Amino acid sequence: MDDARRRIVTAARQHFFAHGFRGVSMDDLAAEVGMSKKTLYAHFESKTDLVEAVLREKFDELDQELDDIVAECSKDVLRGLHELLECMQRQIEEIQPPFVRDVRREAPEIFELVKKRRSAAISRCFVAVLENGRKAGIVRKDFSLETTIEILLGATDAIINPAKLAELKMSPTEAYGAIMTLFLDGVLTTKGRHML
Amino acid sequence: MDDARRRIVTAARQHFFAHGFRGVSMDDLAAEVGMSKKTLYAHFESKTDLVEAVLREKFDELDQELDDIVAECSKDVLRGLHELLECMQRQIEEIQPPFVRDVRREAPEIFELVKKRRSAAISRCFVAVLENGRKAGIVRKDFSLETTIEILLGATDAIINPAKLAELKMSPTEAYGAIMTLFLDGVLTTKGRHML
DNA sequence: TCCCGAGGAAACTGTATTAGTATACATAGT
């Protein structure tokens, strides 16, 4: 019976991220999944609740992928960095502008969840990879890893949020690419840069 | 003073195509353009009117670009075909799923305008290019140009419409790419294919 | 200085949408 819950989240995820949650009514969703609203509301007590579940699922998946990359690329730092970046980009791509717009207009508080999970994911993975990079002499050591990560997190928080993205008229993916390009160019030693 | 009209259409175009017109209220738009709704409604008598104006502008631009390509590539058929395709893809890319969704749900009649202008554009340009292709022996001659174009138009109408796109879960750009790949592979002679 | 027209700000109205609830009916397992 929890298969129903999974089907709901899957459909909601697809539609919410692509069209924004304002554009997808609970009636739509119930019809799409082939169940009544009653059953839908038996699994999620409100639309907001469902939106949050979708985001949680998304982040669980992201965490999983990032951890796999860290595990696989512990020897090859540059490849790890590259794959981490590529993974983030791919994951972010699913979230289309209408969703960001809706979060901004109707549920800014939901964005807190996003920020928290995002920061946690970035910290955990990049710390691991950058540590390996330092051992390999590829990542500069003239300031602390915490500082480095804080800079990345700060940049991410400052840019990848609904208001700023609207202001810059950028998609999340574009913006994230820009941040990472700058971060890598700044964080790599000459040796590291030559190895690119 | 018609600069105001242009600013309205530009902003509407950007937002409608990206977020769907249901997701963008006339209040939003007035604020975005920096004018009152009163003035907005002085230029367009309804939201539908504005949506149509946006589509007309879009198609005018498309026609212009396609004609330029035909003019520039009259000697090099394969390049012409390729650039025509690339141009269509690029133009279609601006139109995001939420817009298609809204047309489907709220204004299927608007889609008639799209079909008409699209057919006209495709006919005009592809006829010209394919004619050159025949002269150069690159395009098969075993059935009429009209038939060839009708096949392309039929495929396009059948696939690139809100209902079918929803069913196939494809973006307009993807779908158009698929159609053109098939069309080219079918329409080219062996000689033409070797020249690719 | 007065007038006039164009446009902005914002209130207002009627309607359509929709989140969320409740009721009636169908089906299957026990």
Added chain:
DNA sequence: ACTATGTATACTAATACAGTTTCCTCGGGA
């Protein structure tokens, strides 16, 4: 037959929004 679970659907209350109207401001021309 009884219960649990789910569907279909009617309903309600809130909200959003298209489109209209009213009042105000400002600048330019006589």
